[in-house]
Amino acid sequence: MATVPNRWWALPVVLVAVFMTTLDFFIANVAVPSMRAGLPADGSQAQLVIAGYGLAYAAGLVVAGRLGDLHGPRRVFAAGLALFTLASAACGAAPGAWALILARVVQGVAAALLAPQVLTLLGGLYRGADRARAFGWYGTAVGLAGVSGQVIGGLLIAADPWELGWRACFLVNVPLGLLALAVTPRLVPAVPPASAHLPAPSPSPAREPRRRAGGARRGAGLDVAGGGLDVAGAGMVAAGLVAVVLPLAQGREQGWPAWTWLCLAASVPLLAGFARRQRRLAAAGRQPLLDLDVFGEKGFAGGLVAVALLFGGSAGLSFVLALYLQEGLGLGPAAAGAVCTALNAGFLAGSSRTAALARRLGAGVPLVGAATLLLGLLLLHHVMAGAGDGVAYQVAGTLLVTGAGMGLLMSPLISTTLARVRPERSGAAAGVLGTVQETGGVLGGTLTGTVLLGSLESGWETAARAGLAVPAVCALGVLAVTALALRRAPGGRRAPVDSQAARACR
Known part of the structure; x- marks a missing residue:
């Protein structure tokens, strides 16, 4: 550079x-x-x-x-x-x-x-x-x-x-x-986004029809295959982190009620599901x-x-x-x-x-x-x-x-x-x-x-x-x-x- x-x-x-x-x-x-x-x-x-x-x-x-x-x-x-x-x-x-x-x-x-x-x-x-x-x-x-x-x-x-x-x-x-x-x-120069360093996704021919079908969503910047924001993944990781941090922050003050333990338990499948989703997207040639x-x-x-x-x-x-x-x-x-x-x-x-x-x-x-x-x-x-x-x-x-x-x-x-x-x-x-x-x-x-x-x-x-x-x-x-x-x-x-x-x- x-x-x-x-x-x-x-x-x-x-x-x-x-x-x-x-x-x-x-x-x-x-x-x-x-x-x-x-x-x-x-x-x-x-x-x-x-x-x-x-x-x-x-x-x-x-x-x-x-x-x-x-x-x-x-x-x-x-x-x-x-x-x-x-x-x-x-x-x-x-x-x-x-x-x-x-x-x-x-x-x-x-x-x-x-x-x-x-x-x-x-x-x-x-x-x-x-x-x-x-x-x-x-x-x-x-x-x-x-x-x-x-x-x-x-x-x-x-x-x-x-x-x-x-x-x-x-x-x-x-x-x-x-x-x-x-x-x-x-004073702060523009730096190319990290996505500029990545090769363009190369989906297999079998996925091409599905990719074309999602063109409208790509135009909105939300399609994962097009390198946009993974909205579902964003929801999963945000919910998972809230389920960890909220009970830890409020549990002591409220005497550790049942909802705090339920939240902590729910964070495990949420974050595990997020990790699985990110690996699937990467394996499919998409940007996680x-x-x-x-x-x-x-x-x-x-x-x-x-x-x-x-x-x-x-x-x-x-x-x-x-x-x-x-x-x-x-x-x-x-x-x-x-x-x-x-x-x-x-x-x-x-x-x-x-x-x-x-x-x-x-x-x-x-x-x-x-x-x-x-x-x-x-x-x-x-x-x-x-x-x-x-x-x-x-x-x-x-x-x-x-x-x-x-x-x-x-x-x-x-x-x-x-x-x-x-x-x-x-x-x-x-x-x-x-x-x-x-x-x-x-x-x-x-x-x-x-x-x-x-x-x-x-x-x-x-x-x-x-x-x-x-x-x-x-x-x-x-x-x-x-x-x-x-x-x-x-x-x-x-x-x-x-x-x-x-x-x-x-």
């Missing part, structure tokens, strides 16, 4: 979108107490404000990846950015709880439209060392947004600009979104909604497991900190945010060292990051047993170590998971990765909340330490997966993170 002029100007534009959509998942947790009092909203409605976003996000990612393949990633990126900005304004202006929930669902749909296009754009605009560096910055943006929710949300609510209160947590997206949308046509061969890309499946565990642990840690600092230690939103700046500082310090460590350790960098993350969580578990005014400072100290582990791990892990995926599968890979991130986050947050809230009778210190065990187990899982991947790498510890990973985050 020829070099795209000024391609580096595109990077901050797409990373702004990444930061906003990731931050919005975490910042809403901080706004919940003020939101419940201001709207007002009951506990179930407050949960839906969080879950509605994650649910729509997870359910729409695979379809959004295919839309980018069909219509071009820049066009779908711009549409998603416009919708996200509009939905953020609707969230900030919501007159009641159900209006806010609806706006959050629309926000999740818009975030789903954006996420796969960002990864496809990065894969299409950059090659070799530049591609590794771009994915490294992507990982940094995702990680920084994830650890910044408590800080930014707390500061916005405490500052209370123009007496907006919790609404400022959503309205802050509007100027950023409008600015990014205004410069997208000029999701190219399942992407799971055979080198390192992709193992990377997905590690990413799911990492985001599950991150969401669980965010849940523990949001409750422990404010309700356990009695800190206000601003003070809790100040403590959490240590997590940000550690993350930035760790991510800034990945390039130097990659030159010395190669593929061993994610292993070092996972070990550092686990150490930080174990130290945090220890200091949470203490009492007195000094506990908050001790928590901040352990968060420096935890954040450094996340910083060392996030960029190399995402880079190695995506950088070797072939261009024609970039849309599929992006949709799958985003789905795994979101589902992993919902699962990690749900498990952590179940454990923590179930232990409250024993006091906040015991409950917080019990809840923290879930992120610690996730970090241990990431450590095991990265160690296994390093052992299987042809060059062992000295093998590069990817083709040029030593410069991924320089």
Whole structure:
């Protein structure tokens, strides 16, 4: 592919979108107490404000990846950015709880439209060392947004600009979104859709009459044989993902009623049927909604497991900190945010060292990051047993170590998971990765909340330490997966993170 002029100007534009959509998942947790009092909203409605976003996000990612393949990633990126900005304004202006929930669902749909296009754009605009560096910055943006929710949300609510209160947590997206949308046509080059890399379908002669009979539907862009959107497959995967994420998000709050277990059971045939349909379409020479061969890309499946565990642990840690600092230690939103700046500082310090460590350790960098993350969580578990005014400072100290582990791990892990995926599968890979991130986050947050809230009778210190065990187990899982991947790498510890990973985050 020829070099795209000024391609580096595109990077901050797409990373702004990444930061906003990731931050919005975490910042809403901080706004919940003020939101419940201001709207007002009951506990179930407050949960839906969080879950509605994650649910729509997870359910729409695979379809959004295919839309980018069909219509071009820049066009779908711009549409998603416009919708996200509009939905953020609707969230900030919501007159009641159900209006806010609806706006959050629309926000999740818009975030789903954006996420796969960002990864496809990065894969299409950059090659070799530049591609590794771009994915490294992507990982940094995702990680920084994830650890910044408590800080930014707390500061916005405490500052209370123009007496907006919790609404400022959503309205802050509007100027950023409008600015990014205004410069997208000029700074983000058009990248051919992934379908341009694929050969035209070649159905057998026996299928030719049936193909001609479907001409009208092809004209509408919905015929699978013509390379359009697989509407039936889209419905199956969306329903299957909703059946997984919805009960996980709402089950704990409602006491795990029968419908949650029925949904989880129904997700199995839905997702299995979707997979069978995609394989049949591919075998028939048609373009499936999701190219399942992407799971055979080198390192992709193992990377997905590690990413799911990492985001599950991150969401669980965010849940523990949001409750422990404010309700356990009695800190206000601003003070809790100040403590959490240590997590940000550690993350930035760790991510800034990945390039130097990659030159010395190669593929061993994610292993070092996972070990550092686990150490930080174990130290945090220890200091949470203490009492007195000094506990908050001790928590901040352990968060420096935890954040450094996340910083060392996030960029190399995402880079190695995506950088070797072939261009024609970039849309599929992006949709799958985003789905795994979101589902992993919902699962990690749900498990952590179940454990923590179930232990409250024993006091906040015991409950917080019990809840923290879930992120610690996730970090241990990431450590095991990265160690296994390093052992299987042809060059062992000295093998590069990817083709040029030593410069991924320089």
